[in-house]
Amino acid sequence: MTRRTQIAIVDDHSLIRKGIIQVLSGRDDLAVAGEADNLSNALELFRTRHFDLAIIDLTLRESSGVQLIKETRRRFPNMRILVVSMEDEAIFKSRALKAGAHGYSEKKAPNSQFLTRIDEVLGLKEAEDPLEALVNESSDPQPLEVLSDREMEVFQAIGEGLSTRLIAERMHRSVKTVESFRARIKKKLDISDSNELMQRAVQWRCLRFGQQTGEDSTVLRIETARVA
Numbered sequence: 142m143t144r145r146t147q148i149a150i151v152d153d154h155s156l157i158r159k160g161i162i163q164v165l166s167g168r169d170d171l172a173v174a175g176e177a178d179n180l181s182n183a184l185e186l187f188r189t190r191h192f193d194l195a196i197i198d199l200t201l202r203e204s205s206g207v208q209l210i211k212e213t214r215r216r217f218p219n220m221r222i223l224v225v226s227m228e229d230e231a232i233f234k235s236r237a238l239k240a241g242a243h244g245y246s247e248k249k250a251p252n253s254q255f256l257t258r259i260d261e262v263l264g265l266k267e268a269e270d271p272l273e274a275l276v277n278e279s280s281d282p283q284p285l286e287v288l289s290d291r292e293m294e295v296f297q298a299i300g301e302g303l304s305t306r307l308i309a310e311r312m313h314r315s316v317k318t319v320e321s322f323r324a325r326i327k328k329k330l331d332i333s334d335s336n337e338l339m340q341r342a343v344q345w346r347c348l349r350f351g352q353q354t355g356e357d358s359t360v361l362r363i364e365t366a367r368v369a
């Protein structure tokens with residue numbers, strides 16, 4: 142009997158995990174062997190058994206998906222990683238790939254494209270080197286690309302309306318450290334004060350989610366509706 146590819150799903154929404162499982166259930170060569178909802182649970186899961194592939198969302202509770210990718214590559218270098226995210230591809234795809242992910246798929250992608258990305262990451266289909274593909278895409282820098290991964294995490298949290306104290310608790314950092322991140326963000330984005338920073342972060346978040354909700358063919362939105 143042919144060995145099935147062992148897959149772990151890391152996403153902090155249970156319905157999304159169910160949706161991914163539903164999509165993968167049509168493939169006899171793929172098996173979901175574990176699930177996790179945050180960085181610490183994922184690393185513990187990876188430690189307890191072997192996985193060939195981890196499907197990771199970039200936005201996780203109490204942690205960053207980018208940080209999980211880096212830790213996974215450091216501790217489990219043979220595990221392949223596919224990022225599946227609703228985040229702005231123009232900004233976050235490059236961050237994920239540079240952190241060590243082997244592929245990237247948007248959650249609004251059709252099922253067939255999602256499965257193709259899995260095959261490419263596993264080496265079952267030929268694919269252009271993902272980092273070379275980034276170079277071949279637009280060379281125009283996105284405004285938020287100047288932010289580091291940690292600064293981007295803070296910027297996202299500000300857009301969610303979190304206070305400096307709550308951001309510090311989420312990131313397991315001191316309030317002083319988060320204040321330093323905020324100061325760097327304002328300097329890099331040429332923002333004059335905290336009110337403008339909040340406005341920019343909220344506008345960016347609204348724009349990002351507004352673009353997502355206009356897509357009716359989202360692979361995981363459709364599939365989770367079937368299993369809800």
